[in-house]
Amino acid sequence: MNDLPNKARVVIIGGGVIGCSVAYHLAKLGWQDVVLLERKQLTSGTTWHAAGLIGQLRASSNMTKLARYSAELYHGLEGETGVSTGLRQCGSISVALTDERREELFRSAAMARAFGVPAEELTPAEVKQRYEHLNLDGVTGGIWLPTDGQADPANIALALAKGARQNGALIKERIKVTGMSKQGRRVTGVDWVSDDGEQQGHIEADMVVNCAGMWGREVGKMAGTNVPLHACEHFYIVTEAIPGLSQMPVLRVPDECAYYKEDAGKILLGAFEPNAKPWGMEGISERFEFDQLPEDFDHFEPILEAACERMPMLAEAGIHTFFNGPESFTPDDAYHLGQAPEMDNVWVAAGFNSIGIQSAGGAGMALAQWMDAGEKPFDLGDVDVSRMHPFQGNQHYLYERSKETLGLLYADHFPYRQKATARGVRRTPFHQQLLDQGAVMGETAGWERANWFADEGQKREYEYSWKRQNWFENSAAEHRAVRENVGMYDMSSFGKIRVEGPDAEPFLNYVCGANLSVPVGKIVYTQFLNAGGGIEADVTVTRLTETAYLVVTPSGTRLADQTWMMRNQGEFRVVLTDVTAGEGVLAVMGPRSRELLQKVSPNDFSNAVNPFGTAQEIELGMGLARVHRVTYVGELGWEIYVSSDMAGHVFETLSEAGQDMGLKLCGMHMMDSCRIEKGFRHFGHDITCEDHVIDAGLGFAVKTDKPDFIGRDAVLKRKETGPKTRMVQFKLTDPEPLLYHNEPLIRDGQIVGYISSGNYGHTLGAAIGMGYVPCEGESAADILGSTYEIDVMGTRVKAEASLKPMYDPKSERTKV
Structure with missing residues (x-):
């Protein structure tokens, strides 16, 4: 035990698959003095009992990139380390039992093609050909992903740990971190004690990484950081051996909350039930190690009953194992990755929502590169821990939300679907008045926001669909009111950050691309850029006084945007204050x-x-x-x-x-449909940290005659070379199909990208999408001279393309 060092470049807390992945990737980058501490044994928290499904298609391009990297990494680990990962590329089938689920699956197959993942739509008969044991009653279709597979979770983690050790990392088991020393916004070291209590010590650390899984929230508190997650019970059964059962694809039947995998001639049946059971409300036992939770057959029985109908051989097979183990879930079902906003040298990789095995390789790679370079390697907004707001660490909130988030993995992923639990936490000053007028609320970053207004006698709730939902005409009427008369809507949830002090002007000129040396009362539209010219934030800045400005941000990114300013504050004499609720x-x-x-x-x-x-x-x-x-x-x-x-x-x-x-109250759906007609970009979809401000068509908002601002050199360089891609607005020629995002974008018959955001343009009379078209060395005329189609659920729909806003291209209506 006394071989633990007194100092380390980084201490990684937690020896599950993600902690081992971070250690492996940092060591592969050449980092010395990498120390991983595990309270018990490697994999003994949740990794050891994971199902080990390796799916490659995720909800966004970069999340898919990380999942694909994981599969490729695991494929090569055995040759590198001699530890078998058990990876088998057996493919996967997802089956729909409703027309709505069939549309979701077929849209995801189209999305897979845009992301470079092989996918094939299946008829019910084709499903049966690939999975003979399935009862086809009610099956409406399916999709086949041939490069998916399954693997051995514990061995993946052990292979990563061995690879980390081979490259110089120190991994120590049975060492519990008990506290951290801090100075200002930095952790200076970690306190530890051995499992037997005989030894204890302190390691000075330049950085700390919280990979503590379901202990992540408590470890986060030690570091002075917010890591919102909660453990839930997760159930599966393993049958007795079934004679003649050979390797089968992984099967998912999300409408029955079930997944199936063949393993050594047995079937593992797992569940993501809609009403989950949170666990660990009183804390997790000090002795927890490879522990199982008590069986709850009554809770699992409805899933098993449906599964025996769906897979008749299950009814004949005996149950070898009934397993119940805890896994951690986050408030939005996306894992936590990145630099904690509250501290400058604390990093997080935790809360993997039952997809830790397929995510760990890519997540460890991305975090290691981020730590090494000091900036994100690509857009990680989906999982960046800075998206979490302070209130989301509230234990009662996490308990209520976790009941829902486990089941959402297999729920219908309808567009505009709203969370049902842990609602009403943040309310604007107009909340009750809007409800009295028929508002139907959605939720963003905890804020209750009016998304649309119901008519007299209309049901005040969403009826979800992939087609036109029940509020479509309500939102159309709101849209027309704003276009033709006058509408009013609540924007209180948007973040408001006051920047004040004697250096407020030079500070904002350094952080922003635009020129903030403007008169009092002037409003400036601008971006925060990174060194590569990518867009870290999309904001308006209003000069309130000689020494004070108001920065207005999207509601979900207020904390991230304020943190970006703070980390770039340097010697500037300014104070940053969140005044959103004021x-x-x-x-x-x-x-x-x-x-x-x-x-x-x-x-x-x-x-x-x-x-x-x-x-x-x-x-x-x-x-x-x-x-x-x-x-x-x-x-x-x-x-x-x-x-x-x-x-x-x-x-x-x-x-x-x-x-x-005729003033009409309006909601957020109206705002989005109007903005996309005008070609306004949506941060997080159309513009991210890896989208160059010139490529995004926002060069007009950057003033390069300023002497020094973040990203200036990258902007000047791209202005010289011209854009590599161009943001283009598309309008479907058929008024019926709907666009949401990630639909494949087809230029002259070839997939060249995907739709970054979509909505219906009620004034333009069809669905509108935004998307980047690769165009290095091409002129605007070249881009517009092509023919374009958008793949909607496997059908290619012709689209008109424009580099200027299709609605009011000269912005005459805003300035009358």
């Missing part, structure tokens, strides 16, 4: 928005006094407000910022004044 915000948009404001305020809203891109303090009703003349819907309009205490009064004043004008 003000309510109502957007009043449409051709008659000026008329409405003039009815409730004595102030002047003319172009002469309040031109586009400026803010002013006003009287409104009997209160005070600040109006920002900007738009995300492409119409004349203002965002009205009002202190939370006066928000109710302002809402009532505007509503009453708008009654005889």
